[in-house]
Amino acid sequence: MEQTLSIIKPDAVKKGVIGKIIDRFESNNLRIAAIKKIQLTQCDAQSFYAIHKDRPFFKDLVEFMISGPVVVMVLEGQNAVAKNRELMGATNPKEAATGTIRADFADSIDANAVHGSDSLENAKNEIAFFFGTREIC
Ligand code: ADP
Ligand code: MG
Numbered sequence: 001m002e003q004t005l006s007i008i009k010p011d012a013v014k015k016g017v018i019g020k021i022i023d024r025f026e027s028n029n030l031r032i033a034a035i036k037k038i039q040l041t042q043c044d045a046q047s048f049y050a051i052h053k054d055r056p057f058f059k060d061l062v063e064f065m066i067s068g069p070v071v072v073m074v075l076e077g078q079n080a081v082a083k084n085r086e087l088m089g090a091t092n093p094k095e096a097a098t099g100t101i102r103a104d105f106a107d108s109i110d111a112n113a114v115h116g117s118d119s120l121e122n123a124k125n126e127i128a129f130f131f132g133t134r135e136i137c
Contacts, residue, residue, distance in 0.1 A: 002080040003033060003136075007125035009055045009069035011111035013037075020073055021114065023089050024101055027074055034074040034127075034136040048129060057110070064110055072130045073132050081123050085114040 008021050022032065039049070045065040052058050075084055089100025092109045096102040106113040117123035127136070 001078065002078060002120065003076045003127060004084050004123040004124075005115070005130065006073045006075050006081040006084055006117075007115035008071040008073075009111070009113055009115060010070055011107060012071070012113040013069055013071060014107050015105065017105050017113075019037055019102055021105065022073075025073075026076065028077075028087055030075040030077040030080055030083060030087075031071055032129050033076040035071065036130075036135075037069050039069045039129075045070060048126070060110060065088045074127050074136050081117055087120065088114050088116050099116065100105050100106075105135055 006025070007016055012018070012021060016133070039133065042062060045062040046053070049058065049061055051064070052061060055061075077083060087101055089096030089102035089106075091102075091112060093102040093106035093112055094109075101114050102112050117126050
């Protein structure tokens with residue numbers, strides 16, 4: 001059993017598609033092991049995306065991630081990291097496969113509806129960033 005971190009980004013929260021996105025996970029054998037709706041601070045977003053700090057889109061990414069509340073979740077299931085990435089679709093919704101979350105709910109490469117950990121190691125770090133052990137069950 002694997003765990004991964006998922007974030008429903010501010011664009012999708014504003015659109016009112018939290019339930020529709022969670023349904024994609026639950027319908028594909030990814031269990032919600034933890035969940036909370038929070039407003040990220042600038043420091044939160046900068047440290048969460050520190051790996052991208054030298055990229056030209058970093059400032060816009062941080063601004064976008066703090067533009068409204070997000071829903072952070074721990075998803076659990078077999079091959080949870082890869083399964084979540086598959087359900088999300090490509091970073092750019094224009095390139096995302098039909099039926100993926102980003103194809104159906106994202107507007108642009110900036111406002112692309114969801115985040116998902118890209119490796120098991122990053123998943124562990126990202127889960128620990130948002131959740132204490134007693135919040136995951
Ligand atoms: P993913 O979210 O698919 O793992 P990355 O880790 O590469 O993608 O990038 C993190 C986030 O930064 C993306 O989800 C997207 O919101 C934003 N981003 C990535 N590349 C670009 C880009 N070329 N222009 C604008 N925003 C980008
Ligand atoms: Mg990424």
